[in-house]
Amino acid sequence: MQLLLKEEKEKLYKMAFIYMKNEHDALEVFQQTVLEVIESIHQLRNPAYFSTWLTRICINVSLKEIRKNKKIVPMESYSIPDVVEISGTIEERMDLTNVLYELDEKYSSVLVLRFYHDLTVIQIADILGCPEGTVKTNLHRGLALLKTKLKGVYMDERRNENY
Amino acid sequence: MKDETKIIEDTMDSIPVPSEKLDSIIENSFKSNAPSRKRTGKKLAGYVLAATLAISILGGTILLNPAMANMISQLPVIGNVFDYFGSTSKPAYKEFGQLATDVGRTAEDKGVLINIDQGVFDGTTITLAVTVQTTKNYGSTLFFNGWPSVEGESAGNAGASFEKVKGLGYAGIITITPQFFDTPDEVDINWVPEMLFGDKKEVKGDWKLNFSLPLIEPEVLTLNKQVEKDGVAILFKEVRKTPLTFNIYYQQLVDPALLEDDWTAVEAELKATDDLGNEYEVPYNGGFTDGGARTREDLQWSATIHNIDPLATKLIFHPFATVSTPDGAKKIYFEDIEVEL
Numbered sequence: 001m002q003l004l005l006k007e008e009k010e011k012l013y014k015m016a017f018i019y020m021k022n023e024h025d026a027l028e029v030f031q032q033t034v035l036e037v038i039e040s041i042h043q044l045r046n047p048a049y050f051s052t053w054l055t056r057i058c059i060n061v062s063l064k065e066i067r068k069n070k071k072i073v074p075m076e077s078y079s080i081p082d083v084v085e086i087s088g089t090i091e092e093r094m095d096l097t098n099v100l101y102e103l104d105e106k107y108s109s110v111l112v113l114r115f116y117h118d119l120t121v122i123q124i125a126d127i128l129g130c131p132e133g134t135v136k137t138n139l140h141r142g143l144a145l146l147k148t149k150l151k152g153v154y155m156d157e158r159r160n161e162n163y
Numbered sequence: 164m165k166d167e168t169k170i171i172e173d174t175m176d177s178i179p180v181p182s183e184k185l186d187s188i189i190e191n192s193f194k195s196n197a198p199s200r201k202r203t204g205k206k207l208a209g210y211v212l213a214a215t216l217a218i219s220i221l222g223g224t225i226l227l228n229p230a231m232a233n234m235i236s237q238l239p240v241i242g243n244v245f246d247y248f249g250s251t252s253k254p255a256y257k258e259f260g261q262l263a264t265d266v267g268r269t270a271e272d273k274g275v276l277i278n279i280d281q282g283v284f285d286g287t288t289i290t291l292a293v294t295v296q297t298t299k300n301y302g303s304t305l306f307f308n309g310w311p312s313v314e315g316e317s318a319g320n321a322g323a324s325f326e327k328v329k330g331l332g333y334a335g336i337i338t339i340t341p342q343f344f345d346t347p348d349e350v351d352i353n354w355v356p357e358m359l360f361g362d363k364k365e366v367k368g369d370w371k372l373n374f375s376l377p378l379i380e381p382e383v384l385t386l387n388k389q390v391e392k393d394g395v396a397i398l399f400k401e402v403r404k405t406p407l408t409f410n411i412y413y414q415q416l417v418d419p420a421l422l423e424d425d426w427t428a429v430e431a432e433l434k435a436t437d438d439l440g441n442e443y444e445v446p447y448n449g450g451f452t453d454g455g456a457r458t459r460e461d462l463q464w465s466a467t468i469h470n471i472d473p474l475a476t477k478l479i480f481h482p483f484a485t486v487s488t489p490d491g492a493k494k495i496y497f498e499d500i501e502v503e504l
Contacts, residue, residue, distance in 0.1 A: 001193075002189055002190065002193060005189045006185075006186060006189055009180075009182070009185040009186070009189065010180050010182075010185075013178075013180055013181075013185055014175055014178045014180070017178045018175075018178075023179075023181065027181065027184060027185075027188070030185060030188060031188045031192070034188055034189055034192045035192055038192055038193070048302070048306070048360045048361060048362050048363075048365060099170060100170060100171060100174040101174075111171050112171060112175060115168045115171045115172065116171055116172060116175045118308065118309055118310055120310075120321055120322055120323075121322075122322070133430060133432075136447070137428060137430055140462060141428075143167055143317070143342070144462075146167045146170065146171075147167055150167065150170065
């Protein structure tokens with residue numbers, strides 16, 4: 001199982017990071033997730049769903065952690081990582097990566113599960129334990145919010161270009 | 164790829180992964196002094212099972228030898244996939260076989276031959292008929308890691324349903340509904356599944372499938388009918404019909420006064436019946452907010468109805484909306500809307 005966990009570690013850690021927004025808390029969530037996986041592996045009936053099952057545990061641990069700490073993290077204190085492979089100035093790149101972190105977790109998590117993990121609406125609904133309609137609604141709202149925020153960034157960029 | 168999905172990918176790719184710390188957490192968690200870990204007899208059984216599972220998952224990626232691959236290529240086919248499903252488990256696809264575009268693209272690796280038999284692009288949804296030839300038993304159904312994508316369009320919703328077919332392997336139908344801003348005359352589709360798996364086995368491989376599908380020109384019927392109640396309006400914009408699909412486009416418009424707090428959400432949905440009394444589900448494909456939306460809930464939706472009774476002359480839509488607030492959800496039922504077929 002160590003091998004399997006190591007194969008999934010990057011995906012798992014990044015999911016935790018999306019929720020916790022800093023390395024320290026994301027590592028804490030990662031550790032709790034691994035422990036919970038070891039404790040409850042006997043409950044996994046179908047090995048084909050190992051990856052989805054891990055993600056579900058990671059999200060549950062993240063939400064528990066957020067509720068426990070009742071964290072309200074202001075944007076300024078986000079530990080935003082460096083960005084690779086996006087052209088533009090450092091300021092522009094920072095703006096672009098901020099937009100996903102600025103979204104409420106309910107939107108960012110469905111967007112990440114859908115467009116980064118390539119899961120279907122049904123799979124996401126299963127992971128998050130919510131109706132498919134809620135996943136669809138949050139996907140559309142999340143995309144719409146992202147679009148609006150991106151538009152804001154590009155408008156700012158254009159404004160800067162005009163100066 | 165559009166900006167939004169690229170940003171999601173770039174943001175995820177840019178998260179620095181403290182790989183060594185993660186490895187050390189995993190390794191330490193398996194040691195006897197792991198934090199908050201309780202080893203009991205019962206749990207030990209779990210670890211043994213876990214080890215077995217690990218072997219079975221990793222063991223799924225066995226390479227097939229050339230003789231096996233040759234045998235697979237000689238397996239019988241089931242004929243037209245849409246016809247096969249139309250006459251068995253999915254009557255909604257009965258007519259698809261005759262009107263769909265022949266694709267005939269295949270990709271083979273690890274003894275698994277993926278074939279895109281036919282496809283339909285109706286302006287909203289792309290429906291693909293797929294066979295997977297293999298001698299291995301992956302389980303009762305098949306899933307893929309990686310969905311087909313449409314070049315230049317944002318990914319939207321996707322779904323797949325595969326069945327085991329004796330003497331072939333698997334056959335299934337994949338539907339994808341990208342977020343089109345303008346309906347193209349043709350879509351270029353790429354599909355690079357990295358892995359396929361069922362409840363018994365999985366296999367990672369290198370399959371690449373690229374093909375194009377032309378738009379089946381729909382008949383557009385403008386509706387412009389609006390129903391309104393309790394601060395929510397639903398504007399029925401148009402219907403797009405092809406011989407294979409029936410798509411309805413509608414917009415929900417919400418009074419800003421309903422949205423005093425950030426948590427209130429509104430979702431307009433439809434049910435439909437025809438003049439013969441048949442009932443239809445109207446699952447929506449997806450929606451978006453346009454730039455000029457008055458409120459964040461002013462969403463535009465499209466929904467598809469399959470398998471309309473050919474003898475029906477009229478569809479009656481029964482619109483309803485769910486207003487979710489922190490105090491609970493409230494349903495609003497609107498007047499029916501009739502559409503001539």
